[in-house]
Amino acid sequence: MSSPSRPGRRVAFLVFARATAITAGLVTTYFLLPLEGVTADTVAWLVCGLLAVMVVFFWEVRTIARSAHPRLKAVEALAATVPLFLLLFASAYYLLGRSFPAAFSEPLTRTDALYFALTTFSTVGYGDITARSQSGRVLTMLQMAGGLLLVGVAARVVASAVQAGLQQRRGSATDDVGGERP
Numbered sequence: 808m809s810s811p812s813r814p815g816r817r818v819a820f821l822v823f824a825r826a827t828a829i830t831a832g833l834v835t836t837y838f839l840l841p842l843e844g845v846t847a848d849t850v851a852w853l854v855c856g857l858l859a860v861m862v863v864f865f866w867e868v869r870t871i872a873r874s875a876h877p878r879l880k881a882v883e884a885l886a887a888t889v890p891l892f893l894l895l896f897a898s899a900y901y902l903l904g905r906s907f908p909a910a911f912s913e914p915l916t917r918t919d920a921l922y923f924a925l926t927t928f929s930t931v932g933y934g935d936i937t938a939r940s941q942s943g944r945v946l947t948m949l950q951m952a953g954g955l956l957l958v959g960v961a962a963r964v965v966a967s968a969v970q971a972g973l974q975q976r977r978g979s980a981t982d983d984v985g986g987e988r989p
Contacts, residue, residue, distance in 0.1 A: 822879040826886030833887075837894045838917055845906035849899075856895040857953070864888045864961060868968045877972025881965050892957055896950045897924040903943055910943040912936055928954045 867884030874880035897920040904915035913936060915923065923936050927950050938944045 871968035872971040897921040910940040
């Protein structure tokens with residue numbers, strides 16, 4: 808019998824399956840979206856996309872704090888937020904490369920753009936694909952700053968939400984057995 812504070816294997820498997828499905832769905836959408844070139848609408852979509860990442864993130868934080876399994880919900884939240892962030896920038900790099908071929912050191916396919924976004928996010932450095940134009944470099948710097956915020960601030964916020972969820976569960980468990988809340 809598993810303890811109340813530790814989720815069963817079935818719950819962990821379901822969370823892992825959902826996280827995998829979310830990531831696969833986002834990547835599939837990225838490869839299927841009709842992306843043509845940079846326009847004023849594209850810039851608006853990028854801004855809306857960044858706002859969507861923030862909305863999804865804060866919605867996920869609320870669900871973590873209220874979840875019966877906050878640690879597992881945090882994994883699921885990151886499986887939605889991080890790929891969405893990376894795919895948003897991969898789309899922007901792809902569109903920039905199509906509209907302005909000199910923006911990068913080589914023409915970008917969707918896979919190349921995703922590789923560049925992931926390389927930028929993981930800070931492993933470049934060597935094969937680099938941003939050459941000012942707009943490419945500005946976009947890359949925006950991703951770098953956003954990635955730092957996502958890793959630094961978001962990690963702290965998610966950790967706090969997990970702690971709040973765990974405290975809420977402890978309080979509920981105490982209430983359920985007739986004890987007082989701490």
